[in-house]
Amino acid sequence: MASIIxxxxxxxxxxxxxxxxxxxxxxxxxxxxxxxxLEATFKEDISIYFDENPSDGLLENHSVDKxxxxxxxxxxxIPVISQTxxxxxxxxxxxxxxxFNKQAKEDKFGRDIRLRSGNVASRVLPIKIHDLDxxxxxxxxxxxxxxxxxxxxxxxxxxxxxxxxANEDHPQDNLNKTYYRDQINKVANAAKEIIxxxxxxxxxxxxxxxxxxxxxxxxxxxxxxxIIAGSAFVLMLVILGIFFIPKLIKPTKQLEKSIAVLPFVxxxxxxxxxxxxxxxxxxxxxxLQTIKDFRVLSRTSTNQYQGIDKPTIPEIAKKLGVNYIVExxxxxxxxxxxxxxxxxxxxxxxxxxxxxxxxxxIRETTDLFNIQNQIAQAIAAELKTIITPExxxxxEKPSTGNLTAYDLYQRGVQEFGENLETxxxxxxxxxxxxxxxxxxxxxxxAKAYVYLAKVYWRKQYWKEYFSKNFLDSVLYLAxxxxxxxxxLADAHTIRGRYFHARGLSEQAIKEFDExxxxxxxxxxxxxxxxxxxxxxxxxxxxxxxxxxxxxxxxGTGLSTRLQSLAYYYSDIGFAxxxxxxxxxxxxxxGDSSSYLGRISWIETSQENFKKxxxxxxxxxxxxxxxxxxxxxxxxxxxSYNEEAYLNAQKWIDYYKKTQAQPLTYSxxxxxxxxxxxxxxxxxxxxxxxxxxxxEIIKLGRDLLTRGSAxxxxxxxxxxxxxxxxxxxxxxxxNKKKVYPLWWVVFxxxxxxxxxxxxxxxxxxxxxxxxxKYNAEHERVREWLKENNML
Numbered sequence: 001m002a003s004i005i006x007x008x009x010x011x012x013x014x015x016x017x018x019x020x021x022x023x024x025x026x027x028x029x030x031x032x033x034x035x036x037x038l039e040a041t042f043k044e045d046i047s048i049y050f051d052e053n054p055s056d057g058l059l060e061n062h063s064v065d066k067x068x069x070x071x072x073x074x075x076x077x078i079p080v081i082s083q084t085x086x087x088x089x090x091x092x093x094x095x096x097x098x099x100f101n102k103q104a105k106e107d108k109f110g111r112d113i114r115l116r117s118g119n120v121a122s123r124v125l126p127i128k129i130h131d132l133d134x135x136x137x138x139x140x141x142x143x144x145x146x147x148x149x150x151x152x153x154x155x156x157x158x159x160x161x162x163x164x165x166a167n168e169d170h171p172q173d174n175l176n177k178t179y180y181r182d183q184i185n186k187v188a189n190a191a192k193e194i195i196x197x198x199x200x201x202x203x204x205x206x207x208x209x210x211x212x213x214x215x216x217x218x219x220x221x222x223x224x225x226x227i228i229a230g231s232a233f234v235l236m237l238v239i240l241g242i243f244f245i246p247k248l249i250k251p252t253k254q255l256e257k258s259i260a261v262l263p264f265v266x267x268x269x270x271x272x273x274x275x276x277x278x279x280x281x282x283x284x285x286x287x288l289q290t291i292k293d294f295r296v297l298s299r300t301s302t303n304q305y306q307g308i309d310k311p312t313i314p315e316i317a318k319k320l321g322v323n324y325i326v327e328x329x330x331x332x333x334x335x336x337x338x339x340x341x342x343x344x345x346x347x348x349x350x351x352x353x354x355x356x357x358x359x360x361x362i363r364e365t366t367d368l369f370n371i372q373n374q375i376a377q378a379i380a381a382e383l384k385t386i387i388t389p390e391x392x393x394x395x396e397k398p399s400t401g402n403l404t405a406y407d408l409y410q411r412g413v414q415e416f417g418e419n420l421e422t423x424x425x426x427x428x429x430x431x432x433x434x435x436x437x438x439x440x441x442x443x444x445x446a447k448a449y450v451y452l453a454k455v456y457w458r459k460q461y462w463k464e465y466f467s468k469n470f471l472d473s474v475l476y477l478a479x480x481x482x483x484x485x486x487x488l489a490d491a492h493t494i495r496g497r498y499f500h501a502r503g504l505s506e507q508a509i510k511e512f513d514e515x516x517x518x519x520x521x522x523x524x525x526x527x528x529x530x531x532x533x534x535x536x537x538x539x540x541x542x543x544x545x546x547x548x549x550x551x552x553x554x555g556t557g558l559s560t561r562l563q564s565l566a567y568y569y570s571d572i573g574f575a576x577x578x579x580x581x582x583x584x585x586x587x588x589x590g591d592s593s594s595y596l597g598r599i600s601w602i603e604t605s606q607e608n609f610k611k612x613x614x615x616x617x618x619x620x621x622x623x624x625x626x627x628x629x630x631x632x633x634x635x636x637x638x639s640y641n642e643e644a645y646l647n648a649q650k651w652i653d654y655y656k657k658t659q660a661q662p663l664t665y666s667x668x669x670x671x672x673x674x675x676x677x678x679x680x681x682x683x684x685x686x687x688x689x690x691x692x693x694x695e696i697i698k699l700g701r702d703l704l705t706r707g708s709a710x711x712x713x714x715x716x717x718x719x720x721x722x723x724x725x726x727x728x729x730x731x732x733x734n735k736k737k738v739y740p741l742w743w744v745v746f747x748x749x750x751x752x753x754x755x756x757x758x759x760x761x762x763x764x765x766x767x768x769x770x771x772k773y774n775a776e777h778e779r780v781r782e783w784l785k786e787n788n789m790l
Contacts, residue, residue, distance in 0.1 A: 003047055004195070005202050009073045010049040012191065015096040016080035017087075020129065021052075026163050027080055028052060030127075030153070030184075033166060037188040046191070049074065072100050073107075075198055076191055081128045081150060083161075086136035100124070101143060112349075115197045119312050120350050125190055126150040127183075129163035131267055134331065134338040138357050146352040147327065147342060149312075151186050152178060255347055257383050258295040258322040261285045263306045264339075265329035273332040279410035280330060280339065280372060287376035287395045288326070289521035293385045296521045297322060300555025317346030320554050324353075326379065336361045339371065343379050354382040365406050369398045394487060394518060405441035408434050409448050416451060419458070431455055446485035453477035453494045461501075465661075466695060474498050489519030496525065500532045503700040508532050523552035531564055537737040539572045539776055540783045559589040563598065570602050571740035573777045574784075578602055593623035600632065605742040607749070609635040627651050630668045635749050641675040648672035663692050664708050667716040671752070674719070689716045707736045711743075718752040726756065730765055738776045739769045 003011045014031055021027040031050045038046045049071050077100040079085065079092075087093055104111035104123050112122050128150040132140070141148055155164040156175045166180050264281040266274045282299060289296045297320055305316060313325050328341035342355030356378065358371050373396050380387050387395070400406050412434030419427040432455045438448045453474045464470045475498050481491035496511030509532060515525035530545035546565045553561060566581035579602065586595040600615035609632060616628045630651065633644035648669045655662050662669065662685075670685030693709040693716075703709050714729035747753070747769055756762040784790035 003075060004044050005075060005198060007073075008075055009070050011046045011074060011195065012048045012076045012078060013072060013074040013096075013100065014048060014050040014078050014080070015092050015100075017082060017084045017090065017092050019084055020080060020082045020163075026129070026165070029166060030080070033180075033184050034187055037184045038191065041188040041192050042195075046195075068095060069099075072096065072103060074100075075123065076194055077101075077104070077124050078187070079124065079126050081126050081130070081132070081140070081148075082163075083130040083132065083136075086132065086139045088139065097124075098143060109198055109201060113194065113197050113201065114349075115193050116200070119314050121190070121194055121197070122149075123194060125187070125194070127187060128152045129154060131156070131161050134267075134340065134357060134359070137329075137340065141340075141355070146350075147344070147355075151183055151190065152176065153180065153183050154178070255323045255345075256295065257293055257324070257385060258297075259288060259324045259326060259379075260297045260302050260317070260320045260322045261288065261299075262302050262310075262316070262325060262327040264327070264341075267329050267331040267338075268333065275411050275414035276332050276337070276407075277330045278414060280337075280368070281328065282413065283369070283372040284326070284328070284341070284375050286519075287372060288379065289519050290391050290394045291376070291380055291385060291387060292391065292520040294380075294383075294521065295322075295551060298521075298523050298553040298555060300557060301553055303555060313344055313350050314346050321551075323347040324383070335363070341375050343382055354378060362403065365398055365401055365403050368406070369396075397485075397487075399447050399485075400438075400442045400445045402442040402445070405438040405445050405448070408438040408441070409445065409451075412438065412448070412451060416454065428455060428458060444484045446481040446488050446491060449477045449481035449484070450488065450490045450494055453481070457494070457497070465701075466699070468699065470699070470701075471498055471501060487518045489515040489517075489522050489525065492518070493522060493525045493528070496532075497528055500528060501702055503702045503705045505532055505705055521552050523549045526552065527561060527564070530568075539568060539738065539780050543568050543572075543780065543783070559585040562588070563594075566598065570605055571742065572780050573605075573741045573773075574780070575602050575606060591623075593619045593626070595619075596622070597626070597629075600629070601742070604629075604632055604635070605740075605745055607635075607745055625654075627654055630665075630672055631746070634668075634671070634751050638675070641672075644672040645676040645678075661692070662688075663696070663703060664712055666692065667712060667719065670716075671719055686716050686720060689713075707733050707743075715750065715752045718756065721755075723756070726753075727761060730762075734765050734768055737772065739773045741773060741777075744770050744773050 003009060005011075014027070016027045027050075031048065035046075035048060038048075077097075079097050084090075085092060085097075101111065101124060109123070111124065112120050115121050122144070124144060126148065128148075129152075131154060137148060153164045154176055155162050155168060157173045164174065164176075164178065164180050164183070168174070168180060261281060261284060264277045266277040268274075268277070285296065285299055288294055301320060305311075310316065311319070313327075317323065317325055323346060325344045325346050326341065327344065328339060330337055330339040337360060339358045339360075340355065341358075343353045345351040345353050356375075360367050360371060362368060376395055377387060377392075400409070412431045415427045415431035415434060418424060419431060432452065435448045435452045435455065438445055439452075442448075456473050456477065457471065460473070461471065474494065478491050478495035478498060481488055482495065485491065492511045492515035496508045496515065499505075499508035499511060509529060512525045512529035512532070515522050516529075519525070526545045527549035530542050530549060532542075543565070546561065546568060550558065550561050550565060562581045562585040566578040566585065569575075569581065570578035579599065582595055582598050582602075586592065596615045596619035600612045600619065603609075603612035603615060612632045613628075613636065616632055620626070620628050627650035628647045630644055630647060633640045633647070651662070651665065651669055654660075655665075666685045666689035670682040670689070673679075673685065674682035689712055693703075693713045696703050696709045701709075710729045710733035714726050714733060717725035717729065744766075747766055753762065781790065
């Protein structure tokens with residue numbers, strides 16, 4: 001049966017080694033299953049060439065059946081990649097794989113074609129039935145000129161590397177978690193995409209063929225006339241070139257050097273070596289992040305692309321917003337590891353720019369660090385990026401000289417990552433143990449101290465919030481890390497977070513700036529600088545840093561960062577930009593309740609109080625675990641007092657259930673109780689608010705420097721009718737440099753201050769606060785205009 005496209009003998013050619021079919025007929029079974037799947041996928045019958053008795057094992061001096069050349073004239077070539085297929089002396093390799101690869105490049109379609117989606121696909125569609133040795137993978141990738149992208153039929157468990165069978169469609173122990181039926185379907189769907197693109201291209205060629213342009217022969221002309229005419233034509237071109245062409249030629253688009261490093265594939269015979277391969281990937285990533293000319297995404301951005309069922313490179317690049325992708329694979333066996341890394345340009349047509357394989361026996365840490373350093377510098381050279389002496393020094397500086405300490409550290413990082421993903425306390429305990437053990441082998445290992453500080457933060461933050469020694473162990477560990485390596489960005493970031501939590505904003509900003517100096521792609525430093533107290537009083541600095549954080553982290557925390565960015569825009573009066581980013585977060589998070597709640601907050605800031613309540617009620621109808629905000633009720637008539645009281649009861653239950661502390665909400669609960677006559681219960685919450693805020697001021701927590709503690713005390717004493725204390729704390733609160741829009745709205749509308757609203761002293765505070773907001777709003781507007789963001 002001929003191909004569905006004229007001029008081709010078959011639609012699909014199946015290439016394999018006979019020894020992979022001889023034992024159990026695996027290839028025959030695969031072909032039969034594929035034929036059935038193709039019948040359910042295509043309207044037409046699809047022709048497949050499959051030689052059940054191929055001449056295999058021929059050497060270069062044997063003659064080849066000439067009829068094979070015709071059979072290779074097919075649309076799609078499917079090689080069954082096994083442990084034996086990549087043999088340069090085999091018949092299948094020489095006269096099928098290499099022959100088709102060469103032939104396809106030269107035919108009218110070319111080997112690589114553009115699909116309807118815009119992605120590029122190869123007409124070589126490999127299926128893989130074994131994990132390959134590194135040299136076999138290199139041989140294959142060198143022939144195809146890029147990374148091997150295959151559909152896998154591999155059954156893998158401890159010590160097992162064999163083809164997946166059709167009767168194992170629901171394997172219990174297959175580490176790859178693949179289903180035979182699904183993989184067959186993927187092959188058929190991939191074939192359909194390729195053939196559809198080829199047919200469309202063929203039809204376009206036919207249409208062009210019908211409109212051939214006929215030309216008349218030119219009469220012989222006098223040679224002199226020809227020379228004169230030719231000279232005049234050349235002169236005209238010169239004039240055009242001088243006056244017009246410079247205006248028409250546009251400079252070549254300069255691609256941003258934005259890079260995502262995908263999780264390296266662990267090809268080790270045992271899964272327990274995953275931490276080692278992940279560790280190499282992280283060090284390569286860290287080295288690239290050191291280079292200022294690069295925008296390098298965080299590791300959390302690419303964690304989602306672990307495993308085999310990931311999108312194509314152009315799809316990943318588009319989703320992450322980068323132009324270049326680094327991917328790699330490696331295996332560790334005993335004290336030796338193999339590694340292959342490549343750089344791919346994903347903008348436009350996928351192009352493999354650089355790739356290299358490494359094999360190294362690990363005798364000391366420099367055996368690892370040297371290769372990791374070489375990779376970063378090779379990528380920089382490929383992208384024509386000059387590494388400064390300072391950057392080179394940071395890249396080449398080893399973090400430890402002790403191999404055992406480094407191994408334990410890598411294991412600890414793996415466990416810490418598991419805790420972040422699953423909130424497993426056991427993983428956190430294991431991480432802490434590994435970092436402590438690493439320090440037993442190298443007491444100067446700065447990175448281990450940083451991770452111990454992160455562990456302590458996660459374990460103790462809320463337990464110590466009202467302690468005088470709040471997070472002092474974090475500061476000690478960060479200081480120790482900086483003592484051994486004062487250019488370690490992570491150490492400065494964690495120390496900056498400590499100062500921020502303690503309300504020491506200026507010191508926090510200095511630390512974040514140090515972190516960014518040594519790692520210009522430290523998204524955490526940008527983010528925490530953006531939300532830090534001092535930045536809160538400089539919205540241009542805050543927004544700029546939050547924008548930088550979003551550009552460098554596209555991982556699971558992106559929705560949180562987008563919400564912070566949206567909150568800032570809402571704060572400073574740019575409601576539409578805030579709604580845009582909240583919607584982006586909704587797409588990622590899928591939490592419509594959270595989205596509606598945040599839109600409710602924007603409506604409150606715009607003084608659309610009834611609309612704010614409507615959105616808040618919709619949010620609560622979707623997720624009843626988070627009650628309706630009480631503040632929105634206080635801007636509405638007294639007829640809402642009963643409803644506010646019922647919601648106050650829900651807030652009381654919420655704080656009991658979550659064991660969180662209502663640090664900024666006690667007086668609002670108390671006010672709702674007071675308005676329905678529950679004076680005694682209300683007094684408990686007023687006393688609690690005063691106690692909280694006085695302790696926060698005494699200890700200098702971040703709520704103090706944001707102004708919340710002073711405002712909470714002023715509001716509480718206003719409710720209680722204590723005028724002097726109300727003004728005392730309003731005056732302290734009025735010392736802030738900048739106020740968000742919502743606070744201006746609250747001050748002008750909160751019923752707590754009704755009795756003082758007409759007093760000149762109060763009106764002056766309102767004017768001061770409003771004036772500071774307006775000035776900052778205009779600053780941000782100018783910044784947005786300058787950066788073409790408005």
